[in-house]
Amino acid sequence: MEEKYQVLIPLNLQFFAKDGEGGEKTEQPxxxxxxxxxxxxxxxxSKEVVNGVALLGFFLSLRIFLGFAGVRFEEIFAWIYAIIPDIIKMNGDGFTIQTATGIFRILxxxxxxxxxxxxxxxxxxGFVGNLIQVGWKPTMKPLQPKLSKFNPISGFKRIFSKDSIVNLILAIAKISLVCIIAYxxxxxQANHLFLLYDIGFKAALSLIFQIIVNIGMKISIVYIILGLADYVYQKWKFTDDMKMTKQEVxxxxxxTEGDPQIKGKQRQRMMESSQRRMMKNVPQADVVITNPTHIAVAILYDNTKxxxxxxxxxxxxxxxxxIKETxxxxxxxxxxxxPLARALYATVDVDETIPPELYQAVAEILAVVYTERNKAV
Structure with a gap:
């Protein structure tokens, strides 16, 4: 008769836990x-927001300072042409390295x-584009060198990761969109470009710059729109990546707060210690006011303190x-x-004086207590 053997293989169920952190990441960070x-x-x-805002600022500055830049370029060309005769007149001993360095510095x-x-x-x-997205809290930690960044395996994983593929697709889409807008x-402006042969040099430069600035403004606005959409996606992705498992929470x-069981034991010990100190004060009290079965409040009146x-x-x-037994x-x-016991218990903490609205009720009880005490003496 053939014997059957049962083989038991021990398995660690933790290997089946998702993310290795005690379950699926379902909790908000x-x-x-x-x-x-x-x-x-x-x-x-989103880097696209920063790029879009920077591009828009650049082309706006071109539109604003184009006249200023043009005048300055003319002055530079005029200055260079003015010093050419002086440089030619210099012989081999006159045009030295110091002279060339001085001209270069001025330029x-x-x-x-x-x-x-x-x-x-x-x-x-660029600064404002980043500030609007993440606020002002500078840190140098991203600049610190990490050995993991030099790991070739991790580098290949990043290159062929899902995020890299998505970024590649977005980059191709952005280039295509920019080309379409430029085209x-x-x-x-094709009709105006054909006029370049018939107009002066300055007018031609002005026309070319105007076309470039207009194209740049349109591309910048499209970049900002894409950046806003990308920012919404990055915000969602960041929150999703930051999610935590129940065990992590x-x-x-x-x-941060301490083990709830340990804190519960600490609170229990504190309450017991407070109760012991409180019970030591009961023998010194003048009177104990009761409910009569559920509440007891011990009162002491020391007119010297x-x-x-x-x-x-x-x-x-x-x-x-x-309290009553003590x-x-x-x-x-x-x-x-x-009524008085309930009012005292609800409104007055231990080691606090009674409120003025309860003076008369407590005074009447203390008067009776003092009278009985004097009679006993």
Whole structure:
């Protein structure tokens, strides 16, 4: 008879857990996780918004400062042509490296003066484009070198990842859209371009610049629209990537707020310690006012320290019975007054004086207690 053997293979069920973090990421990211991600430089932003705003700023600056730049270029050409005869007159000993360096420095300064408005506007628009998306909270962590960035395997994964493919498709779509806009704009200006042979040099340059600026403005606006759509997508993708598993939320709560079980035990110990201190004050009380079965409030009036009677202990149910038992052992009078006991328990905390609206009711009870005490003496 053939024997059958049963083979048992131990399996760790944790291998079947999604994401390796105790389940599927279904919980919205907490403020702490978003804050930690922000410190690491991980934010939801679209480069297309920045590029679109920067392009728009550049072409607007071209339209505004084109006249300024044209005049400055004419001055540079006039200056260069003016110094050419002087350079020619110089012999081999006169035209030195120092002379060439001086001319080059002057030329660089003049060019910087022309480019300065465009550079400033480009910087401001790029800065504002980022600031609008992510706010102002600079961090240097993204600039810190990481060995993982030099891992060729990780690099290939990034190159052939889903995000890279999506970005490639978007890049092709953007280039195609830019080409279509440029073609249509040039097509509309075809009649003007044929006039370039019949107009002067300055007028031709002005016409060319005007066409370029108009095309650039249209491309910039389209870029901004694409950037806004991309920003919405990046915002959704970032939130989806930041989602947490239920276990991650629990672990974060434990790390920030502490283990709920430990905190519960700590609160219990604090309450027990507070109750012990409170019970020590009961024998010193002048009177204990009861409900009579559910509430007990111990009152002490020391006119040398307090302006009004003070609650030194209070409790309900089990604690109320303990207060009454301690009061009996210490021969502290117990007076039944349901409305007053409820009012004191609800409105006055331990070691606080009673409110003025309860002065008369408490004073009447204390007067009776003091009278009985004097008679006993």
């Amino acid at each position: 907490t403020s702490k996780k978003l804050s930690d991600a922000r410190k690491e430089g991980k934010v939801a932003k 660089v300064v003049k060019m910087l003066i022309i480019l300065l408005p465009f550079l400033l506007i480009g910087f401001v628009t 249509n704009s040039i097509k509309d 629990k672990d974060e709560y434990k790390n 307090d302006e009004a009677p003070r609650v030194v202990a209070k409790g309900e149910d089990y604690l109320a019975n303990r 009061a009996k052992e210490a021969n502290v009078p117990i007076v039944e007054d349901k």
